[in-house]
Amino acid sequence: MTDVLESRGLDTAEARFRAAKAASTGLATATTAEKNRALEAIADALLARTAEVIEANRRDLAAADENGLSAGLVDRLTLDERRVAALADAVLAIARLADPVGDVVRGSTLPNGLQLTQVRVPFGVVGAIYEARPNVTVDITAIAIKSGNAVVLRGGTAAQHSNAALVAVVQDALASVGLPADAVQTVDEFGREGATALMRARGLVDLLIPRGSAGLIKTVVEESTVPVIETGAGVVHVFLDESADVDLATSIVLNAKTQRVAVCNAAETLLVHAAAAERLLPPVLGRLREAGVTLHADDRTRAVVPDAVPATDEDWAAEYYSMDLAVAVVDDLDAAMDHIAAWSTHHTESIVTESYRNAERFLAEVDSAVVMVNASTRFTDGGEFGFGAEVGISTQKMHARGPMGLAELTSTKWHVRGTGQTRG
Amino acid sequence: MTDVLESRGLDTAEARFRAAKAASTGLATATTAEKNRALEAIADALLARTAEVIEANRRDLAAADENGLSAGLVDRLTLDERRVAALADAVLAIARLADPVGDVVRGSTLPNGLQLTQVRVPFGVVGAIYEARPNVTVDITAIAIKSGNAVVLRGGTAAQHSNAALVAVVQDALASVGLPADAVQTVDEFGREGATALMRARGLVDLLIPRGSAGLIKTVVEESTVPVIETGAGVVHVFLDESADVDLATSIVLNAKTQRVAVCNAAETLLVHAAAAERLLPPVLGRLREAGVTLHADDRTRAVVPDAVPATDEDWAAEYYSMDLAVAVVDDLDAAMDHIAAWSTHHTESIVTESYRNAERFLAEVDSAVVMVNASTRFTDGGEFGFGAEVGISTQKMHARGPMGLAELTSTKWHVRGTGQTRG
Numbered sequence: 001m002t003d004v005l006e007s008r009g010l011d012t013a014e015a016r017f018r019a020a021k022a023a024s025t026g027l028a029t030a031t032t033a034e035k036n037r038a039l040e041a042i043a044d045a046l047l048a049r050t051a052e053v054i055e056a057n058r059r060d061l062a063a064a065d066e067n068g069l070s071a072g073l074v075d076r077l078t079l080d081e082r083r084v085a086a087l088a089d090a091v092l093a094i095a096r097l098a099d100p101v102g103d104v105v106r107g108s109t110l111p112n113g114l115q116l117t118q119v120r121v122p123f124g125v126v127g128a129i130y131e132a133r134p135n136v137t138v139d140i141t142a143i144a145i146k147s148g149n150a151v152v153l154r155g156g157t158a159a160q161h162s163n164a165a166l167v168a169v170v171q172d173a174l175a176s177v178g179l180p181a182d183a184v185q186t187v188d189e190f191g192r193e194g195a196t197a198l199m200r201a202r203g204l205v206d207l208l209i210p211r212g213s214a215g216l217i218k219t220v221v222e223e224s225t226v227p228v229i230e231t232g233a234g235v236v237h238v239f240l241d242e243s244a245d246v247d248l249a250t251s252i253v254l255n256a257k258t259q260r261v262a263v264c265n266a267a268e269t270l271l272v273h274a275a276a277a278e279r280l281l282p283p284v285l286g287r288l289r290e291a292g293v294t295l296h297a298d299d300r301t302r303a304v305v306p307d308a309v310p311a312t313d314e315d316w317a318a319e320y321y322s323m324d325l326a327v328a329v330v331d332d333l334d335a336a337m338d339h340i341a342a343w344s345t346h347h348t349e350s351i352v353t354e355s356y357r358n359a360e361r362f363l364a365e366v367d368s369a370v371v372m373v374n375a376s377t378r379f380t381d382g383g384e385f386g387f388g389a390e391v392g393i394s395t396q397k398m399h400a401r402g403p404m405g406l407a408e409l410t411s412t413k414w415h416v417r418g419t420g421q422t423r424g
Numbered sequence: 425m426t427d428v429l430e431s432r433g434l435d436t437a438e439a440r441f442r443a444a445k446a447a448s449t450g451l452a453t454a455t456t457a458e459k460n461r462a463l464e465a466i467a468d469a470l471l472a473r474t475a476e477v478i479e480a481n482r483r484d485l486a487a488a489d490e491n492g493l494s495a496g497l498v499d500r501l502t503l504d505e506r507r508v509a510a511l512a513d514a515v516l517a518i519a520r521l522a523d524p525v526g527d528v529v530r531g532s533t534l535p536n537g538l539q540l541t542q543v544r545v546p547f548g549v550v551g552a553i554y555e556a557r558p559n560v561t562v563d564i565t566a567i568a569i570k571s572g573n574a575v576v577l578r579g580g581t582a583a584q585h586s587n588a589a590l591v592a593v594v595q596d597a598l599a600s601v602g603l604p605a606d607a608v609q610t611v612d613e614f615g616r617e618g619a620t621a622l623m624r625a626r627g628l629v630d631l632l633i634p635r636g637s638a639g640l641i642k643t644v645v646e647e648s649t650v651p652v653i654e655t656g657a658g659v660v661h662v663f664l665d666e667s668a669d670v671d672l673a674t675s676i677v678l679n680a681k682t683q684r685v686a687v688c689n690a691a692e693t694l695l696v697h698a699a700a701a702e703r704l705l706p707p708v709l710g711r712l713r714e715a716g717v718t719l720h721a722d723d724r725t726r727a728v729v730p731d732a733v734p735a736t737d738e739d740w741a742a743e744y745y746s747m748d749l750a751v752a753v754v755d756d757l758d759a760a761m762d763h764i765a766a767w768s769t770h771h772t773e774s775i776v777t778e779s780y781r782n783a784e785r786f787l788a789e790v791d792s793a794v795v796m797v798n799a800s801t802r803f804t805d806g807g808e809f810g811f812g813a814e815v816g817i818s819t820q821k822m823h824a825r826g827p828m829g830l831a832e833l834t835s836t837k838w839h840v841r842g843t844g845q846t847r848g
Contacts, residue, residue: 123821206821227822248844255846363839375842397547397630397835398651399823411821415787418799420672422679
C-alpha cells in the first residue's frame with residue numbers, strides 16, 4: 001500500500017490532504033445512485049478480498065502481541081471472516097439510507113425578486129482520529145461517501161496494516177465505479193506526526209471527529225485548528241424523583257446500568273430523592289446487586305443500604321465502563337439538577353417521575369444533549385433514534401448535539417438566483 | 425465599574441465566566457416576553473444614561489489620541505448622542521424579531537412509543553472578541569439576550585471605558601426586569617490575558633465569535649479551545665460568462681465593487697470569459713474607472729485595456745476594502761472556478777450569465793457560503809436575507825454558513841418522553 005501511494009507522490013500527510021481535497025468535488029457532485037454503486041462495490045470487494053484484509057490484520061496482531069496490548073484492545077483490533085462480512089453488510093445498510101445532500105433546508109423570495117435557497121451540501125473533507133479499530137475505518141468511510149465527503153483517516157499505528165488494506169480495497173472500489181480513489185486517504189504510517197498534521201490542516205480538512213478515549217478527545221480538542229466535534233464521554237445520570245414508580249425505577253435503572261456496560265450511554269450515577277430513599281433504595285439497589293453491580297454510595301444512601309462501598313468525588317466524575325454505579329441521595333429536584341450540572345458530561349440524563357411539573361422542569365433545565373423522562377438512557381443512539389448510521393454522539397453544542405447521522409456530516413450553502421438585482 | 429465588579433468578587437476573568445455560566449440558566453429559561461422587556465429596558469437606559477456613556481467614551485478617545493490611533497479606528501470608536509440613540513433603536517429592532525428558542529426542529533415517535541423532539545435551545549454562554557467598536561458591545565449583547573444566551577465580551581483595551589459603561593447600563597437594565605445581571609460580562613480590563621482566558625474557557629464558554637481583522641480571526645482560530653465560528657474575510661469574485669448581458673454585467677460589477685467598499689461582501693476580483701473579453705471589458709472597466717476604481721489587471725486584460733496596473737499574486741489574494749479591483753481573463757467556466765477555488769475565502773461568488781447550464785454548474789460546484797447568479801454580491805447580509813439581526817457572516821462550514829441570525833446562536837437538545845421503555 002505504502003509503495004503504491006508513494007509511487008503516486010503522496011508521500012507526505014499534506015500531499016494526501018491535498019489529494020483528498022482535490023477529489024472531494026467529484027464526490028460532492030456525485031449523484032446518490034453513483035455513491036450507492038460505490039458502496040455496493042466496496043461491500044463486494046471486502047468479501048472478495050477478505051483473505052488479504054485478514055492477512056494484513058495478522059501483521060497488526062503480531063505487533064500487538066510483541067507490544068503487550070491488552071486483551072480488550074486485541075479483541076477490538078481482530079478481524080476474521082465473520083467480522084469482515086459484517087463490515088460489508090454495514091456498508092450495504094448505509095447504501096440503503098436516504099441521502100441528505102441536496103435537501104433544501106429553507107428558502108424565500110426577497111421583495112426584490114431574489115430567490116434564496118439554503119441547500120444541504122457535503123462538508124468537503126472530513127477527518128477522523130480513532131484508535132485500533134479497523135471496523136471504524138470502513139464505517140466512517142462508508143458514512144463519508146454516502147454524505148458526499150472525502151475522508152482522511154488516522155486510525156493509529158496499532159491497526160496500521162489492517163487500515164491500509166481496507167483503504168486499498170475502498171480506493172479500488174471507488175475507482176471501479178468511476179469515482180476518485182483519492183477521496184479516501186490514511187495517514188497512519190506517518191505516526192504521531194500524521195495525527196498532528198491532520199489537526200493543523202485547517203483549510204484542507206473541513207471537520208475533524210475524534211473517536212476514542214477521553215484522553216484522545218481532549219488532545220484533539222486542545223491541539224486542533226480544524227473545527228472539531230467532541231463525541232462520546234458519558235457520565236450519565238438517572239434521577240428517581242419522590243413520586244417515581246418503583247417498578248419503572250427498577251427496570252429503567254437496571255437497563256441503563258447493566259444492559260451493556262462499556263458504552264457511553266450506560267448510567268454511571270443514580271440520584272434518589274430523599275423523601276423516596278427508604279421506599280426506592282432497597283428494591284432498586286437489591287435488584288442491581290443481584291445483577292452483579294458494585295455500588296459506590298454516599299453516606300445518606302449507606303444509612304439505608306449500609307454495606308455499599310463509600311463513594312468519593314472520583315465516583316461522581318467516573319465513567320466506569322463497568323458493572324459499577326455511584327449512588328447519592330439528594331434533597332429534591334433542584335439538588336439533583338445541581339449534582340448533574342456539577343458532574344455531568346452533558347450526554348444523557350433521565351428522570352423517573354409521575355410528576356408532570358417535575359418532568360417538564362427536568363427537560364427544560366438539564367443542559368444535556370439528550371434529556372429523558374421515564375426511559376432508559378441506553379436509547380441515546382443513532383440506530384435507536386432511527387438515523388440508520390451513527391458517526392458518534394456529540395456532547396458539544398455547536399453544529400450537532402446528540403447522536404449524529406448522515407445529515408450531521410453535511411453543511412449548507414445559499415443559492416441566490418437573480419435577474420440583475422443590485423443593492424440600493 | 426471595575427470597583428463594582430471587584431466588590432462582587434468578580435476580579436478574575438474566570439470568575440466572570442463562572443458568573444456568566446451561573447446566570448445563563450436564568451436567561452435560557454426566560455420567556456420571550458421577559459427577554460423583550462429586558463431589551464426595552466436596555467434601550468430606555470441607553471437613552472437615559474447617554475451622558476455617562478459619552479463621558480466614558482471620551483476617556484477612550486483621549487487614550488486613542490495619545491496612542492495615535494488611525495482616523496478610521498477613532499471614527500469607529502467614537503460615540504455621540506446620535507450614535508447612542510441608534511444603538512437603542514437597534515436593540516428595540518432585535519426585541520421585535522421572532523425568538524428561535526423552543527422551536528421544534530424535528531421529532532418522531534419510535535416504534536416502542538418513545539416520543540422524540542429536537543428543540544432549539546440557547547448555547548448557554550457566548551463569547552465575542554472584537555476590536556474598538558463599542559456598537560458591537562450593544563449589538564452582540566442584544567442578540568445574545570434575545571436568543572437566551574449569556575455573553576462574555578472582549579472588546580479591546582482601546583474601547584475599555586466605553587464598553588464598561590455600556591455593560592453597566594445593560595447589567596442594571598437586566599436586574600431592573602428581574603433577569604440576572606451577571607449574564608453580561610466584559611473582560612476588557614484584563615487586557616491580553618483576558619482574551620487568552622476567554623479562548624481557553626472550554627466548558628464555561630460554549631461558542632466564541634471573533635469579529636475584526638483577518639489577523640485577529642486567525643489568532644482566535646489557532647489559539648481557542650472553545651468552539652469558534654470564523655466570520656468575515658471576503659475575497660469575493662464576480663465571473664462574467666461568455667453569454668453575459670453587458671448591461672447586467674456592468675450594473676452588477678459596479679454595484680458589487682463600489683456601492684460600499686469597506687465591507688466583506690464587496691467584490692475584489694473580476695473574472696471575464698476570454699471569448700467575451702473584447703465585448704465586455706471596455707464598457708465594464710470603463711464604467712468602473714468613471715466611478716474611480718483602480719484596476720489591477722492580468723496581461724490578457726491589459727491586451728484589451730492597456731493602461732491598467734499589472735496584477736500580481738498579491739492582488740488575487742487581496743481583500744482591498746478600497747476602490748481597487750483585480751481583473752483577469754480566463755479561458756472558460758472551469759478556469760474561472762479553478763481561480764475561485766485557489767483564491768476565494770469561500771464567502772460569496774457571483775456569475776453573470778444567460779446560460780442555464782453554466783448557472784447551475786456554478787451554483788453546484790463553487791464551494792462558498794453564498795453562490796449567486798445575476799446578482800450583486802452585496803446581498804450577502806443578514807438584513808438583506810431577512811434575518812433582522814446579523815451576528816456576522818460565517819465562512820466556515822460547521823454549525824452556520826453565511827449570514828448568521830438569531831437561530832445561528834442556538835443549539836438543539838433532544839427531549840425523550842417515555843412510559844418506562846427499556847432497551848432489549
